[in-house]
Amino acid sequence: SEKKNITVKNDSTINPEKVLIVYLSRTNNTKAIAEIIQRNVGGELVAIELEKPYPDNYQATVQQVSNENETGFLPPLKTNIDSIQKYDVIFIGFPTWGMKLPPPMKTFLTQHDLSGKTVIPFNTNAGYGIGTSFETIKQLAKDSKVLEGFEMKGGIERDGVLFVMEGAKLTEAEKNVKQWLKEIRISK
């Protein structure tokens, strides 16, 4: 069988089987980026699901997330990756929530030992950017090598703009992701 390898900055080569792409996505924009990464790099794609999903209502979710951030509550996950040791490269995707890393991603980073691994963040947001999310990843994955992350504008749920990653926007996303992967020297 044909073995495909991807290259990282330090010249080591890794098997796509050692790549995990884990993501949180409410309206599927970050999911679309995760799928683009998988098409270009390979790897296993895993959606983060909660034991108790957030409300459908946007404002109620904003309020709940704000409370969780204030109290440091880590919402329990339904998703558990018990084979985390077999991965060397972990892409971590999420939307910006309240200009922060969404609480479920804090749960994920707290519950999995990523020391010695390469961690690569990616994000979509409503146009206000990543906030403190990438910084928080560096703090929570302090023994990992955290590479330069990817971000782009996705939906604006507040204004009723949900999924946007189709047509010209999807083409733009594909172009941007490919460019970023080249910059961080991750290629098939």
Ligand SMILES: Cc1cc2nc3c(=O)[nH]c(=O)nc-3n(C[C@H](O)[C@H](O)[C@H](O)COP(=O)(O)O)c2cc1C
């Ligand atoms: C609870 C909540 C809070 C949000 N807070 C922000 C924010 O602070 N800044 C921002 O740019 N977008 C914010 N957004 C918008 C999302 O980041 C944006 O729509 C993103 O593309 C959604 O990704 P998804 O489709 O993968 O869920 C928020 C969305 C939700 C649901």
